[in-house]
Amino acid sequence: xxxxxxxxxxxLEELKKLAEELGQKSFVGTQIAxxxxxxxxxxxxxxxxxxxxxxxxLEAEYELGLTLPNKVDAxxxxxxxxxxxxxxxxxxxxxxxxxxxxxxxxSSQVGCKMGCLFCMTAKQGFQAxxxxxxxxxxxxxxxxxxELTNVVYMGMGEPLDNLENTLKSLEIxxxxxxxxxxxxxxxxxxxxxxxxxxxxxxxxxVRFALSLHNPFEDERAQLLxxxxxxxxxxxxxxxxxxxxxxxxxxxxxxxxxxxxxxTPRHVKELVRLLHGLKIRVxxxxxxxxxxxxxxxxxxxxxxxxxxxxxxxxxPTTIRRSRGQDIYAACGLLxxxxxxQNSNQQDF
Numbered sequence: 001x002x003x004x005x006x007x008x009x010x011x012l013e014e015l016k017k018l019a020e021e022l023g024q025k026s027f028v029g030t031q032i033a034x035x036x037x038x039x040x041x042x043x044x045x046x047x048x049x050x051x052x053x054x055x056x057x058l059e060a061e062y063e064l065g066l067t068l069p070n071k072v073d074a075x076x077x078x079x080x081x082x083x084x085x086x087x088x089x090x091x092x093x094x095x096x097x098x099x100x101x102x103x104x105x106x107s108s109q110v111g112c113k114m115g116c117l118f119c120m121t122a123k124q125g126f127q128a129x130x131x132x133x134x135x136x137x138x139x140x141x142x143x144x145x146x147e148l149t150n151v152v153y154m155g156m157g158e159p160l161d162n163l164e165n166t167l168k169s170l171e172i173x174x175x176x177x178x179x180x181x182x183x184x185x186x187x188x189x190x191x192x193x194x195x196x197x198x199x200x201x202x203x204x205x206v207r208f209a210l211s212l213h214n215p216f217e218d219e220r221a222q223l224l225x226x227x228x229x230x231x232x233x234x235x236x237x238x239x240x241x242x243x244x245x246x247x248x249x250x251x252x253x254x255x256x257x258x259x260x261x262x263t264p265r266h267v268k269e270l271v272r273l274l275h276g277l278k279i280r281v282x283x284x285x286x287x288x289x290x291x292x293x294x295x296x297x298x299x300x301x302x303x304x305x306x307x308x309x310x311x312x313x314x315p316t317t318i319r320r321s322r323g324q325d326i327y328a329a330c331g332l333l334x335x336x337x338x339x340q341n342s343n344q345q346d347f
Contacts, residue, residue, distance in 0.1 A: 004066030007058075008036050008140065009133030010038040011168055012177050024054065029070035036064070037178045040140065064223060068141050073225040079322045084138060086110060091156055093138040096322050103150040106138040108166055109157025115225045118213075118255055120289045121156045129162040135169040139179065140176045149298075151181060153188040154209070160188075170204045180252075183207070189253060191224055192235035201242060209251045209282070210235065211267060212259045232273075240277050252281045256297035256305065267305055271312045281309055281316040 010018070014034075016029030028050065035047040042051075044058040047221055069082040070090070080095040092103040095125050112119070113126035151173060153159045159166040166188070172178040174186060176296065186206040200208070212218040212232075222225035238336030239250060252274070256262045270281070283306055297305075302318050309316040 004061060004063040007032065007134050008065040009061050009131060009136055009169070009172070010036075012175065013173055015063040022057065023196070024056065028054070029281075031266070033177050035173075036171060038180065040145075042066070044115070045091055065137070066141050067105055067134075067137050069143075072143075075322070077322055082138070082142065082145075084134075086130055086137075088135040089127050091130065091134070092139075092144070093155055094322075095142060095144055097144075097147075101143065101149050102147045104139060104142060104148050105152050105154045106135065107155035107157055108162045111156045113159050113161065115210075117223050117292055118257070118289070118294055119285060122239060123289070124156075130157070130206065130308065131166050132168045135165060136172060136179070139173065142346070148181075148183045149189075152186070152209075154241060158190060160190045160193040163196045163199060165199070167203050167224060170206055174204075174206065180339055184249070185291065187251075191226055192230055192232070193226070194230050194234055194238070197235065197238060201246060201273060205339065206313060207249045207251070207334045208267060209253050210239070210254045213253070213255050215273045223257075234235050236277065239279075243278055248279070250279045253284060254281055255284045256302055257284050257286055258295040258297050258301070260294065262297040262301050262305060264308070267308045270309065274314055279314070281314055283316060285319070 007015070007018075012033050015032050016030075017034065019028035020026055020097055020319065031049050035041045035049075039046070041047055041064070044055050044062075044065070047058075048054055050058075069084050071083040072080045075081075078097050082093050083093065084093060086107075090109050090112045091107040091110055093107055096103045098107060098124055107130065109129055110127035112121045114122060116122045117325070121260040131307050139148065139151060142148070153166065170186065170188070173181050183205040184207065188204075188206055189211055190200075191211045204345060211224070212220075213223050215229060215232070217232050220232055240283040243250075253292040254270075256260075256318075274281075283302050285302070286294060288294075288296065288300065306316045
């Protein structure tokens with residue numbers, strides 16, 4: 001028996017085409033989209049604006065494709081890490097509540113192929129790209145989904161390495177006919193892949209965060225091997241070239257490592273590199289992971305860097321760590337152990 005086609009994760013145009021293939025007017029696709037993404041139905045029977053015969057056919061031939069998390073870990077600071085089955089394996093997503101801001105940090109891949117020295121996901125290696133359904137299911141099937149105010153693509157994987165599925169998920173997430181998140185409430189983080197970055201900026205209006213971590217090309221390559229293919233000068237040059245016509249918020253993610261990228265020399269080069277770019281820098285504490293020689297900068301060094309950059313006209317903040325006790329903080333998401341266990345026994 002052929003598996004049923006999953007509808008959650010299809011764009012409006014795809015749903016309109018589906019409606020026509022079922023002998024319906026194209027506007028029926030819009031009705032289906034509203035049921036999936038706005039009314040958050042849990043079954044086709046709840047789509048009461050559709051005819052009964054159509055609902056019965058949808059039930060017989062299609063499925064919504066919603067998958068609840070298998071497990072949750074709760075931090076003492078209120079952060080929760082959810083484990084979702086995806087692509088025959090597992091992914092993690094972090095829910096981060098903070099007064100009136102409720103953020104979901106979601107994943108775009110199982111593992112990652114970028115090989116960053118400081119990231120647990122990189123040590124897992126790459127297993128699969130997530131489908132649009134699997135990306136957005138983290139939003140839809142989150143127990144706190146109705147409370148979310150912000151979504152960040154900063155979990156497992158490199159979003160621009162799964163470009164088409166990332167872009168489709170962003171379309172559904174931010175569309176009026178879709179899940180309705182304002183573009184200013186959604187941020188995609190990337191180490192900077194060209195020309196995927198150009199495509200990203202041309203097809204979506206969400207915010208962008210560049211994982212920089214070192215302003216010197218040769219030193220950055222030691223932390224992020226992809227630097228050897230996608231050079232920093234090209235990435236920064238592109239961001240500067242579009243800012244006159246693109247007013248979206250840009251930010252820099254900068255994990256500070258003791259003696260590696262936190263010296264006055266690095267601050268000076270950051271000021272030079274980012275000169276003329278309307279951007280905000282987020283300094284991030286390094287959370288130690290096994291098998292790396294890196295050590296996080298101490299608090300006084302972070303403060304010194306923040307003040308030095310701010311005094312030179314680059315707004316800079318120190319990001320507060322969340323969920324470190326459950327391995328949900330920046331750079332700690334990984335399902336490597338679960339993948340190993342699943343090879344030995346059913347999870």
